[in-house]
Amino acid sequence: MNAPRILLVEDNQTLGYALRTYLEMHHFRVTLEPDGVKGKTAFLSQSFDICILDVMMPEMDGFTLAEEIKKINPDMPMVFLTARTMKIDKLQGFQKGADDYIVKPVDEEELIARIRAILRRAHPSPQRITTYTIGTLQFDLNSRRLLSETDSVVLTEKEAELLRMLCEKKNQLLDRKVVLLELWGKVDYFNRRSMDVHMAKLRKYLALDVKISLTNVHGKGYILED
Numbered sequence: 001m002n003a004p005r006i007l008l009v010e011d012n013q014t015l016g017y018a019l020r021t022y023l024e025m026h027h028f029r030v031t032l033e034p035d036g037v038k039g040k041t042a043f044l045s046q047s048f049d050i051c052i053l054d055v056m057m058p059e060m061d062g063f064t065l066a067e068e069i070k071k072i073n074p075d076m077p078m079v080f081l082t083a084r085t086m087k088i089d090k091l092q093g094f095q096k097g098a099d100d101y102i103v104k105p106v107d108e109e110e111l112i113a114r115i116r117a118i119l120r121r122a123h124p125s126p127q128r129i130t131t132y133t134i135g136t137l138q139f140d141l142n143s144r145r146l147l148s149e150t151d152s153v154v155l156t157e158k159e160a161e162l163l164r165m166l167c168e169k170k171n172q173l174l175d176r177k178v179v180l181l182e183l184w185g186k187v188d189y190f191n192r193r194s195m196d197v198h199m200a201k202l203r204k205y206l207a208l209d210v211k212i213s214l215t216n217v218h219g220k221g222y223i224l225e226d
Contacts, residue, residue, distance in 0.1 A: 009039035036060025055082035
């Protein structure tokens, strides 16, 4: 699979270079431009999977650039980066078609998680797996049913999506931020508590096979092992 292409438009040179370096370390291909006019020129001349736009820029601000990009490709995923925290600014960003809105200073790990979540929604796999084997259990995503040789459990929609993510990263660490952003839409205390409750329920269901473990790696995420 080709590395996703990102158009990053940021007028702060230090931040722009730092973000580009970090994104490239995580296997993204990044075109960095210093203002909205150059950003639009780059968009017209290249192909991108997602745009990350600073709001306050010379020549052309991020909101105006977003409008220009949406005229060319209405489905282009878009994230705004800004130091502006007023609710009205965020609402304006979403009205311009933003998929997400990140306030500076930027948490690089959270930015990566948000980008990946947006790209998964925007470009779903055409051959998405819907059945998974976990130890002696079978999980059918379409029916949301977890089956053992003697019993079955019907999961809620959120539980099923959570188990899907665990299955896709089986025997690997599933990052908490990635889960929260994809399934809850925001990283905060209440969503973390909700996720912990759902994980506890899944752990109970998975006890149908005593060889399966769902481990909490403190502060990091979860590992589903069989």
